[in-house]
Amino acid sequence: MSVLQIVKGCPLFHDLYDAEIMTICESCSVKTLVPDDYIFKKGDEGDEIYLILSGSAIVSKGGIEIAKLRKGDLFGEMVLLKENVRHADIMSDNYTDVLVLKYNDIFGLYQTNPKIFSLLILNLSRLLATRLKGAGSYIEELKIKEFERNKKAA
Amino acid sequence: MVEIILGFFGNYLIEFMMALLASALVFRYLAYRHSKDDEAYYSRFTRELDTCIDEDKQKGLRIDDVDSYLSNILGRVNQKLPTQTLRFRTNKNVSERSSDDDRMSLGDYVGSKHGLIASIQGEGSIFNCQVPPDFTELTDRVMNDDKNWTKLFGHVPIEGVSRMIDILPNLFIVFGVFGTFIGIAMALPEIANLDFNNLEGSSDTLTRFVINVAYAMKTSIAGIAFSLVLTFLNTFFPIQDMRERTFKKVETTMQILWYHIQNDSSKDKIIFPQILEVLKEISQKLNLPKDLEELSKRKAS
Incomplete structure (x- = not known):
């Protein structure tokens, strides 16, 4: 099934077997969006994680486009760390289908299937570490550019 | 079994x-x-x-x-x-x-x-x-x-x-033939039970023999008829x-x-004109003969 192929590619589901991924996805829902539909806005409260099955979405803050999300990208995962308030606007810029995973469904796995739950949390940690590393590299580049600019100005 | x-x-x-x-x-x-x-x-x-x-x-x-x-x-x-x-x-x-x-x-x-x-x-x-x-x-x-x-x-x-x-x-058709063989297999032993010296007393045996042979025929007829029905449907629908x-x-x-x-x-539509532009610049810098430029124009058209 193509939906399974898309979900398997997501870093949150690494090392999980197909049957285990289907166990998680069975309780998920799918939201269909048209261009310019908002998935959520900055300041909204939510308890859902989203995975883009098809289409794309734009992450923006204060009208400035920060990133573009494509098929297989995961967002909203901060709810797993109990960060209920959204920090940016996510708007669909195409005909987009997103898989919606609820916080309660994922944490419910702690009781029903601790192995899947622990793998999900491990993958989440890896995902956040990768993003933190990326953010660190970007800050370093900006700092270097600022230093060179100041040097030239001086 | x-x-x-x-x-x-x-x-x-x-x-x-x-x-x-x-x-x-x-x-x-x-x-x-x-x-x-x-x-x-x-x-x-x-x-x-x-x-x-x-x-x-x-x-x-x-x-x-x-x-x-x-x-x-x-x-x-x-x-x-x-x-x-x-x-x-x-x-x-x-x-x-x-x-x-x-x-x-x-x-x-x-x-x-x-x-x-x-x-x-x-x-x-x-x-x-x-x-x-x-x-x-x-x-x-x-x-x-x-x-x-x-x-x-x-x-x-x-x-x-x-x-x-x-x-x-x-x-x-196969079931029909199968039924025919079963019918004949059931009918043939009845002949062994026939007493040719007392045919009147063997009327029940003869009846069973005929019934089994009729059963053999009926299964073949049923098999052919059912096959015809499905063949008709498969052909027209x-x-x-x-x-x-x-x-x-x-x-x-x-x-x-x-x-x-x-x-x-x-990408050919985008890249080819760009390649031609680069070639023109190179030919101008190298002062290549004009016929080379004409060749590039002909290729562009």
Whole structure:
């Protein structure tokens, strides 16, 4: 099934077997969006994680486009760390289908299937570490550019 | 064990064949109607996709990002497709969802019109590739992901039902012959019990002999008759032919979509003029003869 192929590619589901991924996805829902539909806005409260099955979405803050999300990208995962308030606007810029995973469904796995739950949390940690590393590299580049600019100005 | 089977078929073979024919007719009717619904749905899908492709060609739309364009065109087609059709009669999400909520369960998503769209988008890498794919295999993969296409009521594989119905006419003939042999096998021992010196006293034996021979004839007649019924239906209302036509229609549309995307996103159209410009600059700097410049102009045209 193509939906399974898309979900398997997501870093949150690494090392999980197909049957285990289907166990998680069975309780998920799918939201269909048209261009310019908002998935959520900055300041909204939510308890859902989203995975883009098809289409794309734009992450923006204060009208400035920060990133573009494509098929297989995961967002909203901060709810797993109990960060209920959204920090940016996510708007669909195409005909987009997103898989919606609820916080309660994922944490419910702690009781029903601790192995899947622990793998999900491990993958989440890896995902956040990768993003933190990326953010660190970007800050370093900006700092270097600022230093060179100041040097030239001086 | 063999005696039990022979005993069963010796008494109930015709009833067994009638039950088999009845269930075959029911499944055949359901498979035929299902295939007609599929044909109508896929015809609508291919028509809408062809219309969207034509509209984009007329607008002269440029395709810079294949994945994004694929999402866009399939999304537009998806919008035009009906949510509730003969195919999705049991689509609960339509009635249970509120009008503000665009959500559905994953099972409903895969089993609805979105499933077909998601299958095609799952093959996005094929549309990115510049080498023409095997469109038959591509269409086969896309359609086999659609459980409405592959299964009857979501459970019974329709290919299996179709193959079974195709072999049933021959099977009925075989059952008929089988019944004939059983009948003769039951009749022949009765001759051994005949007392030729007292034929009047052997009337019961003779009666049983005749009944068994008649049973042998009846099973053959039933087998031939049932086979004729199914052959008639398979000839005038073929299921497999209808499915192949639908398959070909989708394959043709996949081909049209692939060539449309490849032609529009062809990098040659962008790169070749740039290469010519660079060559002109080089020839000017090197002061090459004018006929070389004319050659590049001729190639550009």
